[in-house]
Amino acid sequence: HELNATGTKRLETVCYTHQGQSRKLAAETLLLHEGVVSNTQLTRQLGCEHIWHELQRYWHPLLDEWGNTSVEGVLVAGDGGMVAGAMIAEASGHLAALEAAFQLGTISLNERNSMAKVFRREIRHHQAIRPFLEHLYPPSSECLMPSNEATLVCRCEEVSAGQIRESLTWGALNMSQIKAFTRCGMGPCQGRMCGLTVAEIIAHAQGKSPSEVGFFRGRPPNKPITLGQLAGQVKNQN
Incomplete structure (x- = not known):
């Protein structure tokens, strides 16, 4: 479908073509969704290695099975590591937490591996459909x-x-x-x-x-902050 949003200074109309017929609607708000990609600003600034997802066309940090990045002590879970759905994101968070606890010496290697089994089963279950979905729904050119x-x-x-x-x-x-x-x-x-x-x-x-x-080189702060917040940081440091 062909879609055009038009207006002067603000959205006024949405024009689209459906089944060969052109239509025009008055509109004040238009919401579009073309999928989800990982936000890599923080991991890039930390110096983590990233890889390109050729099928879904986005960058994501290189992770091992526990969520470890290429930078020691930095773990990533959820869509920030790779987009795979809410259930896998939640399970990967549990795995990263177990790995962090192991690295801190709070739990043993055997405890980490044993507690991880249920989350790995969850990931395998929900991951089975991902290759099909990624081939079926690539981002539009x-x-x-x-x-x-x-x-x-x-x-x-x-x-x-x-x-x-x-x-x-x-x-x-x-x-x-x-x-x-x-x-x-x-x-x-x-x-x-x-x-x-x-x-x-x-x-x-x-x-x-x-x-x-490649990609743009981001610099802190990642989100806009007020002068008051910046002044507060300086005051706290002094």
Whole structure:
């Protein structure tokens, strides 16, 4: 289905095509959902190694079976490690907690392994369907690489798909240069919302995989904070 949201300064209408017929609706709010990806800002800043999920088109930290990352003492559970559904996320949290308790010396190796069995069964049960779902529902190419040049990719800085492609013709070669040319990724979310699309556009233009293009380099704070909060931190340190 073709979908367009239009308006001046705010959303006014939603236009779509269904079964060959064009329709137009007055609207004030439009909610879209194109799946879930891992938020890797914290793990990237901690220096954890990440790998590219080729089928679902997103980055996630490299983890072992207990949730350990490549950085000693840093564990990740749930969708922050890899998107696999709520039940697996919960079970992986239990495994990470058991591993943390073991590393701290609170429980023994045998206790950790014994208590983990029920959660591993839970993960195996719910994981069986994941390959089928991931092949059945890959992210749409239009979502990853909007063909409409006017489509906003970076909502924070209001950068369109056309502006990103134009910056590539100016000589921008990578994510950092796209950021410098367009301010894409400089907003409050630091590329969390637009980074994957920017990488896909660059990769397509250069005949590469997004895994070769990389991702934006985030910097703390990860979320906007007030001057009062910042002043409070300085006061507490003094």
